[in-house]
Amino acid sequence: MAKLQSPRGTTDLLPDVMNGHRHVTDTARSASLSFGYEEMATPIFEFTEVFARPLGEASDVVSKETYSFADRGGDSLTLRPEGTAGAVRALISAGLTQTLPQKYFYAGPMFRYERPQKGRMRQFHQIGVELLGVSSAIGDAEVIALGHMILNQLGVATDCVLHLNTLGDTASRSAYRQALVDYLSDHKTALSADSQRRLDLNPLRILDSKDAGDQAILVNAPDLSDYLNSLSQDHFAATRSFLDVIKIPYHINSRLVRGLDYYGHTTFEFITDALGAQGTVMAGGRYDGLASMLGGGEVSGVGWAAGIERLAMLSDIPPLKPVDVMMIGMSDAHMATLFRLAMPLRDHGLRIETAYATNLGKQMKRANRLRSRYVVILGDDEAARNVVMLRSMADGQQSEIAIDDLASHFMSPIV
RNA sequence: GCGGGUGUAGCUCAGUUGGUUAGAGCGCGGGUUUGUGGUACCUGAGGUCGCCGGUUCGAAGCCGGUCACUCGCCCCA
Structure with missing residues (x-):
């Protein structure tokens, strides 16, 4: 076999593969444009702080999956593990917080130091959209509608189920978080080792634990929906009604949480069972607090990202234009x-x-x-x-x- | 980071209880046809058996390590 290989978790995009990537990207770009999302790109690396604070120092992505290094000038830089933080940083850098809304589409490589699997690479590629400066629920529905359209045009929508949830606003979420920690602490010794660790770091993640013992404990756990204040309830209801208007089916999944700190209110994932353990094809949500974490003031945001490799595996890729x-x-x-x-x-x-x-x-x-x-x-x-x-x-x-x-x-x- | 599986030709795979020159199909090259592809027939090239070490008279096959891929966990797109 070849001794000369690309680094673990990376692969060459030879023409056959590249053709699939291009089909996904082209389809997404043109659908995005039909909603008014214009393409932009941010650098592949950023100052480490751009990711560390918004995603959460304790999040797995930041704590053990980033490629970080000091450059020759001594600055700590990080290869981007996702696209949203960089896009919001770009908005702030350009002073565009005064010119809202901004609607972006992007596509490009992301980097996470993980153990590779099918549909999971160390260098992988995402498409994504960000709607910045819109706090209304129609914004949540719009990005979901766009995502659904793209999946539909790629022929994978029927293989995917839209899971929808709300984390509520900051006040609702922290009230619930406290209630959940109080409840789970009483059962701490019965929790799996992973979940005991999560109890301190990110207790909401315990909700989607795959451990049967954890699930048994969770049956009687407090429910997030009981802790939503009226503002949070209204936002979620409005989001759902906009989706109903355009007849996009969804499945309310109160256990759907996110690993990144910046999310609040709406979260969603398009999930398939055709990709083994990597079932999430497209995921996103609302992140109204992200801009202020970066020092850019209050700017609402909602968006999603999708894995190009995963989409390409699910889609029928049209062949290249033949030789005439x-x-x-x-x-x-x-x-x-x-x-x-x-x-x-x-x-x-x-x-x-x-x-x-x-x-x-x-x-x-x-x-x-x-x-x-x-x-x-x-x-x-x-x-x-x-x-x-x-x-x-x-x-x-x-x-x-x-x-x-x-x-x-x-x-x-x-x- | 943790656990399981798998590494033999470009690809998909055989390879009997460790035994001498490691095979097939497809693909690739040459030819039948030096002005005609796809079909057919003939023929050829291509392999440090992932890598390193060990056991043995002898290792593709056994043992250890390592690397890669793969499935699951963690986490995520």
């Missing part, structure tokens, strides 16, 4: 002629291959391998009469066509 014409010259001089004739056709948008050698049999074989629709052959016989041989690869039909007519033949709308 393979041009085979039977001598260097004829090759030169075809090299010239190919240019306007390419300029017109056709995919043209000019053969790199003059042995006809081999070049025909290559044309077949490339699934070229047509082959143009130019040899001494044709040149003497100012024609080329045009062969349709599908049925093997050949005909001669005047060199002067070649361009107009392929550039006419019929072909």
Whole structure:
């Protein structure tokens, strides 16, 4: 096997794979634009603080999954593990908190030091959208509607279930958190080791523990919905009613919590069972507190991110545009002629291959391998009469066509 | 970070209780056809058996370590 490998958890995006990524990204970009979300990009690394505070120092992502390093000037930098913090930092940096709302779409690599699995890489790729400066519930519904549209256009919506929950506002959440900690502390020794640790770090995460013993304890645990104040209840009800208006189905999942500190109010995930343990295809929520954590004042935000690898695995990827014409010259001089004739056709948008050698049999074989629709052959016989041989690869039909007519033949709308 | 499984040709895989030159299909190259692909036939190239060490007269097969992939946990897209 190859000794020379890319680092663990990374992979090369060779044309076949890249084609799938591009299909996902192109589909998402164009759907996003139809909602008015314009593409932007942030640096692949940021100052470490950009991620540390908003995501939570104790969160797994920050505490054990970041690629952080000191640069030559001594600054601590971190390869971005997600896109939202950087996007909000960019908004603040550019002074755009005065020009709201802002609506962003992005796509690019993210980095987390994790043990690789199917659908989980150390360098992976996400698409995402952020709606900044909109506190109304229609914003929550809009990003979900956009996400749903993208999944639908990729043909994966039917494989996914939208799980929806609310964490409430800060006051509701901290009241509930206290109640939950009080309850679970009484059962601490019965909790799994993981959950005992989570009790201090992120007690809400215990809610979606897969441990059967934990689940048994949780049956009688306080319910978040009982701790939502009216403002939180109203926001969630409004979000749901906007989703109802456009008939997007969802499943209320009161155990759906997020691992990152910046979330409040609406959280959601599109989940599939087709990817093993990595069932989350698209996830997001509202993060009204994020901007102020970065020192940018109060700016509402809601958005989501989705894994391109996971989406590509679920989608049917259309094949690349096939070769339209393979041009085979039977001598260097004829090759030169075809090299010239190919240019306007390419300029017109056709995919043209000019053969790199003059042995006809081999070049025909290559044309077949490339699934070229047509082959143009130019040899001494044709040149003497100012024609080329045009062969349709599908049925093997050949005909001669005047060199002067070649361009107009392929550039006419019929072909 | 923790636990399980798997590493033999470019790909998918065989390889009998450790035994001498490690095989097949597909793919790739050459030919039948030096002006014609896809079919057919002939033929060829390609492997430090993931890597390192150990046991043995002898290791692809046993043992240890290591790396990679994979499944699950943690966590997440």
